[in-house]
Amino acid sequence: MPGPLDGVRVLDLSRVLAGPWCVQNLGDLGADVIKIERPGPGDDSRQWGPPWLADTEGKPTHESAYNLSANRNKRSVAIDMAKPEGQQLIRRLAERADVCIENFKVGDLARYGLDAACLCTLNPRLVYCSITGFGQDGPYADRPGYDYLFQGLGGLMSVTGERDDLPGGGPQRTGVPIVDLFTGMYACISILAALHHRDVGGEGQRIDISLLDVVLALSSGQLSNFLVGGKVPGRLGNVSPNLTPYEVFACADGQMIIACGNQTQFVFLCRAIGHPDWANDERFRNNEARLKHRDELHALLEEVFRTRSGTEWEDLLFAAGVPCGPINDYAQALAHPQAQFHRARIDIAHALGVNAPGIASPMRFSATPVAYRRAPPLLGQHTREVLIEQLALTPQELERLEAARVIACAQPGTAR
Numbered sequence: 462m463p464g465p466l467d468g469v470r471v472l473d474l475s476r477v478l479a480g481p482w483c484v485q486n487l488g489d490l491g492a493d494v495i496k497i498e499r500p501g502p503g504d505d506s507r508q509w510g511p512p513w514l515a516d517t518e519g520k521p522t523h524e525s526a527y528n529l530s531a532n533r534n535k536r537s538v539a540i541d542m543a544k545p546e547g548q549q550l551i552r553r554l555a556e557r558a559d560v561c562i563e564n565f566k567v568g569d570l571a572r573y574g575l576d577a578a579c580l581c582t583l584n585p586r587l588v589y590c591s592i593t594g595f596g597q598d599g600p601y602a603d604r605p606g607y608d609y610l611f612q613g614l615g616g617l618m619s620v621t622g623e624r625d626d627l628p629g630g631g632p633q634r635t636g637v638p639i640v641d642l643f644t645g646m647y648a649c650i651s652i653l654a655a656l657h658h659r660d661v662g663g664e665g666q667r668i669d670i671s672l673l674d675v676v677l678a679l680s681s682g683q684l685s686n687f688l689v690g691g692k693v694p695g696r697l698g699n700v701s702p703n704l705t706p707y708e709v710f711a712c713a714d715g716q717m718i719i720a721c722g723n724q725t726q727f728v729f730l731c732r733a734i735g736h737p738d739w740a741n742d743e744r745f746r747n748n749e750a751r752l753k754h755r756d757e758l759h760a761l762l763e764e765v766f767r768t769r770s771g772t773e774w775e776d777l778l779f780a781a782g783v784p785c786g787p788i789n790d791y792a793q794a795l796a797h798p799q800a801q802f803h804r805a806r807i808d809i810a811h812a813l814g815v816n817a818p819g820i821a822s823p824m825r826f827s828a829t830p831v832a833y834r835r836a837p838p839l840l841g842q843h844t845r846e847v848l849i850e851q852l853a854l855t856p857q858e859l860e861r862l863e864a865a866r867v868i869a870c871a872q873p874g875t876a877r
Contacts, residue, residue, distance in 0.1 A: 465826065550852065
């Protein structure tokens with residue numbers, strides 16, 4: 462069944478994660494994605510291993526797990542954009558595209574005639590999305606940057622981690638590249654909005670997405686606390702700056718999370734653990750009072766929680782209407798009954814003759830479901846296919862371009 466973006470063609474000039482993550486979502490939604498890669502190394506993330514996908518003999522290949530995570534539903538075309546003929550091929554593909562996305566440093570693509578000014582002139586209906594560290598203008602616009610840098614620079618690490626006065630205290634990056642991932646999602650939303658605008662008005666437009674803007678946007682809750690309260694937020698470990706009990710507690714066999722998001726849930730919690738009087742205690746009568754007496758409440762609750770296992774508490778508190786749960790590792794998370802029911806793990810037939818594992822899209826449609834049509838491609842796997850299909854190149858032209866190293870095609874012999 463066609464996806465909601467069936468018929469949309471995306472020219473992907475991005476690499477690593479933010480851009481590829483955006484485009485993978487577009488591909489999951491049915492867009493035809495043509496991913497342009499450098500002959501030889503390809504997308505930088507192809508080298509970000511181990512681990513590597515194993516071939517049919519169990520030997521590691523050149524396909525990194527990192528690259529596999531963000532590049533399904535794409536066709537890989539290896540073109541050297543440093544060569545004039547390569548630039549011309551990409552421009553011709555852009556003339557037929559609905560969307561172009563890139564994450565080069567500001568001004569880099571202008572040298573090749575592949576910037577927004579050039580491609581949008583060739584194709585006025587093109588939606589051209591640029592992802593950079595700091596945006597297309599401003600005093601820092603020419604600086605590069607990765608997710609890790611912006612977690613620090615944008616303030617995220619200042620509120621992530623344990624307090625300095627506790628064991629293990631100090632700033633921490635998040636366990637996943639959250640700024641890259643959110644940047645990809647904001648880019649995806651922007652592209653969809655621009656496509657709708659084009660369908661109404663007939664013209665494409667340029668989109669400017671920066672990692673700095675994104676990290677500030679995703680920190681809006683903490684920044685709102687600062688802007689309203691005037692106090693710079695700090696690290697609180699596993700507790701919330703705005704709610705309690707909304708944190709981690711020790712139980713008889715490990716740790717669990719209690720997440721009371723409102724007064725009713727706190728009342729239910731107190732009743733379920735046999736202390737209904739705590740809900741009327743002046744120290745805990747509302748969220749503001751509880752925040753002032755957080756340590757006292759935590760100690761009282763943890764004393765109770767230590768008397769039973771996490772599973773026992775989860776069953777009891779779930780029945781009482783209190784959100785709670787364990788702290789799983791990723792193996793446990795994938796084995797969770799609900800994750801199993803939703804088929805969170807997917808396997809797609811790969812060109813190596815094995816299945817490439819992945820994680821299912823969370824987007825669920827009643828009429829136009831997400832489809833996993835293509836495994837993450839080998840470098841240059843679709844060079845010939847796309848150039849014949851889209852540009853009507855002849856076999857002789859392809860042979861000449863490959864001999865001149867303007868293009869490259871996937872080669873057998875993929876073991877490392």
